Amino acid sequence: MLKSNCDFSKRIFLRQNIVNLIYCIADRRTFRKLYISRTHFSLFLNEARGNPHLSKMIEVKDLVKYYKKVCALNKISFEVDEKVPFVIIGPSGCGKSTLMKILSGVLEYDSGEVYINGKNMKGVPPHKRDISLMFESYAIFPHMKVFDNIAFGLRMMRKDKDYINRKVAETLELVGMSGFENRSPLELSGGQRQRVALARSLVIEPPVLLLDEPISHVDYQLQRKLMEDFKILHKKTGATFVLTTHVQEHALTLADAMVVMNTGVIEQIGTPEEIYRTPKTVFAARFVGDVNLIPGEVASKQGNNYIVKTEIGEFTCTTPNSREAISPGVKLAYGIRPEFIDVDSKGRTCDNQLKGKFARAYYFGNYVECVFDVKGKVEVKSAVPTEQAINLKLGEEYSLGWNSGNVVLLESPSVIEGLNIEEVIYGK
Amino acid sequence: MVKHARYLLLLPGLITFIFFLVAPLLIIVMMSLYTPVWPGYTTDLTLQNYIRYITARQFPTLLSNTFFTSLLASAICLMIGFPFAYCYSFKIKSEKARNYITMFLLAPFLIDWTIRSVAWISILGDQGFMNSILLSMGVIGEPIKVLFTPTALFIIWVQTNLLFMIFPMNLALGRMNPEVIDAAKVLKAPPYRVFYEIIFKLALPGIICGFIFVFVGTISDYITPSLWAGGMQTIGLSVSTYATQFLWPQASAGGIILLIVSMAVLYILLKVVDIKKLVYE
Numbered sequence: 001m002l003k004s005n006c007d008f009s010k011r012i013f014l015r016q017n018i019v020n021l022i023y024c025i026a027d028r029r030t031f032r033k034l035y036i037s038r039t040h041f042s043l044f045l046n047e048a049r050g051n052p053h054l055s056k057m058i059e060v061k062d063l064v065k066y067y068k069k070v071c072a073l074n075k076i077s078f079e080v081d082e083k084v085p086f087v088i089i090g091p092s093g094c095g096k097s098t099l100m101k102i103l104s105g106v107l108e109y110d111s112g113e114v115y116i117n118g119k120n121m122k123g124v125p126p127h128k129r130d131i132s133l134m135f136e137s138y139a140i141f142p143h144m145k146v147f148d149n150i151a152f153g154l155r156m157m158r159k160d161k162d163y164i165n166r167k168v169a170e171t172l173e174l175v176g177m178s179g180f181e182n183r184s185p186l187e188l189s190g191g192q193r194q195r196v197a198l199a200r201s202l203v204i205e206p207p208v209l210l211l212d213e214p215i216s217h218v219d220y221q222l223q224r225k226l227m228e229d230f231k232i233l234h235k236k237t238g239a240t241f242v243l244t245t246h247v248q249e250h251a252l253t254l255a256d257a258m259v260v261m262n263t264g265v266i267e268q269i270g271t272p273e274e275i276y277r278t279p280k281t282v283f284a285a286r287f288v289g290d291v292n293l294i295p296g297e298v299a300s301k302q303g304n305n306y307i308v309k310t311e312i313g314e315f316t317c318t319t320p321n322s323r324e325a326i327s328p329g330v331k332l333a334y335g336i337r338p339e340f341i342d343v344d345s346k347g348r349t350c351d352n353q354l355k356g357k358f359a360r361a362y363y364f365g366n367y368v369e370c371v372f373d374v375k376g377k378v379e380v381k382s383a384v385p386t387e388q389a390i391n392l393k394l395g396e397e398y399s400l401g402w403n404s405g406n407v408v409l410l411e412s413p414s415v416i417e418g419l420n421i422e423e424v425i426y427g428k
Numbered sequence: 429m430v431k432h433a434r435y436l437l438l439l440p441g442l443i444t445f446i447f448f449l450v451a452p453l454l455i456i457v458m459m460s461l462y463t464p465v466w467p468g469y470t471t472d473l474t475l476q477n478y479i480r481y482i483t484a485r486q487f488p489t490l491l492s493n494t495f496f497t498s499l500l501a502s503a504i505c506l507m508i509g510f511p512f513a514y515c516y517s518f519k520i521k522s523e524k525a526r527n528y529i530t531m532f533l534l535a536p537f538l539i540d541w542t543i544r545s546v547a548w549i550s551i552l553g554d555q556g557f558m559n560s561i562l563l564s565m566g567v568i569g570e571p572i573k574v575l576f577t578p579t580a581l582f583i584i585w586v587q588t589n590l591l592f593m594i595f596p597m598n599l600a601l602g603r604m605n606p607e608v609i610d611a612a613k614v615l616k617a618p619p620y621r622v623f624y625e626i627i628f629k630l631a632l633p634g635i636i637c638g639f640i641f642v643f644v645g646t647i648s649d650y651i652t653p654s655l656w657a658g659g660m661q662t663i664g665l666s667v668s669t670y671a672t673q674f675l676w677p678q679a680s681a682g683g684i685i686l687l688i689v690s691m692a693v694l695y696i697l698l699k700v701v702d703i704k705k706l707v708y709e
Contacts, residue, residue, distance in 0.1 A: 106610035126613040139611035143629050152625070153615035204616060 056115070057082045057208055057240040058103065063112035065098055072098045074264040075112070080208075081257070085234050085241040087272075089251040089287065090261030096244040097136055099261075100212045103242070104133035116208060127156070132206035136213040138197040140185040146172075146196055147181040153204035171203045174233065191218045194226075202237065211243045215250060227253055248288050252276065260284045265415045278320065282333050282424055283414040290369075292341070292380050293410070294334045295422045301328055306409065308334045312374050315352045317407040326409060333410040333421055340406035341382035343370060343398050350401025356380055358394050372400060460680035469677050477681035486661065494647060494662045495689065497578070501585040502593075502642040506635060508586065509593035513634075514627070516594070517601035518609075533591050544588070548656060552580050581657035585646050592641035600634025601627075636697050643697075647690050 058080040065073040072095045080086045088096050101107035103114065105126035114121040117130050132153070141149050147168060154164045172178050175195040185193060194214065201209055215226045227250060234241050245251055251258050252272045260267040260275060260283070268275055268284040279285035282293060296310035306317045306326065315334060319326075326332065342350055356372030359379065368389035372380045380400060384392065392398065413424035460477055462469045481487065520526055536544060551557045552575040559571040574580050608630070612622045628635075650664030663686045670679035 101610070104610075104614050106613055125619075126610070127616045127618055131614070133611075133614045135607045135611055137605060137607050139605055139607040141608060141612070141626065141630075152612070152617070156616040156618070156621060200611075200615065 055082050057117060059115035061113040063109055065109045071264050076266055078259050078269055080240060080242060083238055083240055084256045085254055087251040087255035087258040088244045088261060089258060092246055094261045095264045096261060097212050100133060100210050100244060104131050104210055105129050130207045132201040132204055133210040134197050134201040134214055138193050140193055140196055142186060146183050146185060149196055150200050150203050167203055171199045175199045191222050194218060206239060208240045213244055216245060216247060230254055260287055262414055267415050279408060281412050281414050282410050285335050285410055290338050291335045293425045294378055295425055296334045298326055298328045298330050310334055312378050316404040317409055318404045319409060330411060331421060333425055335408040335410055336402050338381040338383040340402050342401045343382050343384050351404050352402050354400045355397050356400050357397050358392055456680045456683055459676050460684050462677045464675060464677040477677045481681050490661055490663050493660050498643050498646040501582055501646045502639050504582060504586050505590055505593040505642045506639060509590055509597060513594050513597035513601055516598055548584055576658040578657050581653055584652055584656055589642040589645050592645060593638035596637035597631055597634040600631045604630050640694060640697055
C-alpha cells in the first residue's frame with residue numbers, strides 16, 4: 001500500500017513538467033475549461049504544487065480568532081476527510097459557530113490557515129467557496145416565499161429557469177416539504193423553517209455542507225427523524241457534512257469522525273467509539289457520555305495493569321496496549337461509565353468490588369440511573385435496567401462491581417493547562 | 429343591545445375623527461364649490477374655482493414648485509439617509525455610540541422652528557458662517573449666494589427632515605437578522621446582489637415609509653420655500669394668500685387640489701410596498 005503510494009507520487013513528480021508546460025502555454029480561458037472539465041487534471045495540479053492532502057476536504061491549521069480581547073478559538077487544528085459526516089461537539093459558547101462562520105467565509109480570522117478542497121481560503125469571499133452553511137438561526141429570508149428562498153442560491157449561480165424549477169421541487173421533496181412552495185416563511189413552524197434552511201443549503205449542491213446546530217431546536221421525535229434524514233441525505237448527495245451540536249446523542253449517532261471542543265480548544269479528535277471508549281481528558285469523558293470519576297494516584301504498575309489508590313480503596317485497571325504508560329505516583333482520575341457498573345453482582349465475576357448505599361434514583365424509561373453513596377465520600381452512578389432496578393430498595397447497601405478492562409485513566413482534566421484535576425471533578 | 433355594547437368604545441375616537449377631520453374637510457369641499465362674489469361668496473354650486481385655478485398661467489409652475497421640489501428633497505434625504513441608517517444598524521456595534529448619535533439627530537428638534545429658521549441666515553447668508561469659512565480658506569473669491577435660492581431650500585429641508593427618513597429605515601434594518609446577509613453570501617450571492625436582494629428589499633418598507641414622511645412634511649411646508657428660497661410660489665402659499673384675503677372658495681379649491689395630488693402620490697407609493705411588512709415577525 002505504502003509502496004504504491006510512493007510510486008504514484010513519483011509518477012506525479014514526472015508529470016509536473018508537463019503540467020507546468022500546459023500551465024504556461026494555455027491562456028487563462030482554456031486553462032479554466034480544462035480545470036473545470038477534468039477533475040483529475042486539477043488533482044494533479046494540486047499535487048504538482050506540493051499539496052500532499054488530496055483526500056482532505058477541509059484542513060484547519062492553528063486557527064486563532066479573537067473577539068476584541070476574548071479568545072474564541074485558540075490554535076485549532078483538524079482535518080476533515082472527503083465525503084465523511086463530521087461532527088463538532090462542545091458546550092454552547094465553545095466557539096463552534098465561530099468556527100463554522102470562519103469556514104464558510106462570513107467571518108474573518110486572526111491567524112492560522114484554512115484549506116478547503118486543497119485551496120487556501122485566505123481572502124476568498126464566501127460566494128466563491130465550495131461550501132454552504134446552514135445557520136443556527138436558520139436565517140431564512142423573510143421577504144421571500146419558500147420557493148424563492150430555496151431558489152435564491154441557484155439564481156445567484158445563474159442557472160436557467162427549468163433547472164431551477166426542477167431542482168427546487170426535487171429538494172423540497174427530499175426534505176419532505178412539497179406543497180409549501182408558495183407559503184411565506186413567517187407562516188411556518190420551527191421544524192419546517194429548519195427544513196427550508198436545509199433545502200436552501202442543499203440545493204446548490206455544495207461539496208461541503210456546514211450545518212450549525214441543525215437539529216437542536218426541534219422536538220425529540222423530529223430530531224430522531226432528522227437524524228435518519230441526514231444519514232440518507234448524506235448517502236444521496238455524497239457531500240462532506242460538517243455538523244455542530246451540543247447533544248452527545250446526535251454526535252455519536254451521526255458522526256464518522258468527531259471533534260470535542262472546549263472553550264476555544266480541541267479536547268480530542270477521533271471516531272465516536274474511540275472518544276467514548278478511550279477519552280483523553282476528563283472534559284472529553286464527561287461531555288461524550290456519562291462517567292463516574294474518582295480522583296486517585298497510581299500505586300503500582302505491571303505491564304498494562306495498574307493499581308490506583310483512591311480515597312475509597314484500591315482499584316485495578318487494564319489499559320489498552322496503544323495507551324502510553326503512566327508512571328506510579330501520577331495523580332489522575334479513575335473513570336468508569338455507569339453502564340459498566342454491575343449492581344448486586346452476586347455470582348458474577350468482577351475484579352473490582354465496592355459497597356455502596358442506594359441514595360437516589362433517576363428514571364429514564366428503559367433504564368434507571370441509581371446513585372450509590374460510598375463511605376459518605378464518593379457518589380457512584382450506575383445505569384441499571386428498569387426490571388432489575390424495581391427490586392432495589394433506597395437506603396440499603398449493595399455491592400457494586402466492574403471489570404478493570406472497562407476503566408479509563410484520565411491524567412489531564414482538559415487540554416487547557418493549569419487546571420487541578422480534583423477541582424475539575426468535584427467543582428470548586 | 430349588550431352584545432353591541434363594545435362598539436361604544438369606538439365612540440370617543442369616532443367623534444373626534446368626525447368632528448375634527450371629516451367635518452372640516454366636508455366644509456372645505458363645499459366651500460370650494462361655492463361661487464365667489466366680492467366681498468364673500470354665494471351658495472350657488474359651481475366648478476369655476478377649480479377650472480380657474482387649473483387653467484391659470486402660473487399653475488404648471490406652482491405644481492412643479494410644489495411636487496418636484498418635495499420629491500427631490502425626499503430623494504436627497506433617501507440618498508443621505510440610507511447609507512446612514514445602514515451604518516447605524518450594522519456597523520456601529522456599541523450601544524453608547526448609538527445613543528449619542530440618536531441624541532445628535534434629535535437635537536435640532538429641541539429648538540423652536542422660528543429660531544431654527546432664523547439661524548439659517550447666519551449660516552447660509554452672504555456674511556454667514558459657511559461663506560466666511562470658505563472665504564477665509566480661499567476656496568471661493570466672493571461669497572456664493574445660497575440663501576434665497578432653491579439650494580437653500582433643499583439644505584433646510586434635508587436638515588429638518590432627515591430624521592423622519594432615517595428612523596423608519598432604522599426600524600426596518602434593525603429588525604433584520606444580520607445572519608440573513610451572511611446566508612445570502614454563503615448562497616453564492618456577490619456583494620451587489622446581497623445589497624439589492626436582501627438589504628435593499630428588506631429595507632424597502634422603511635424606505636417608502638420614510639419617503640412618505642419626508643414628502644408629506646415638505647409638501648405641506650409653504651413657509652420655507654417662500655422665505656428662504658427667494659419667494660418660491662407653491663400651491664400651499666397660494667392657498668394661504670387667498671385665505672388671508674378672505675377668498676374662501678378659491679383657497680378651498682387650491683387646498684383640495686393639493687390634497688388630491690398628494691393623495692395620488694401616496695397611493696402610488698403604497699401600491700409599491702406593503703407598509704405592514706415594516707414589522708416582520
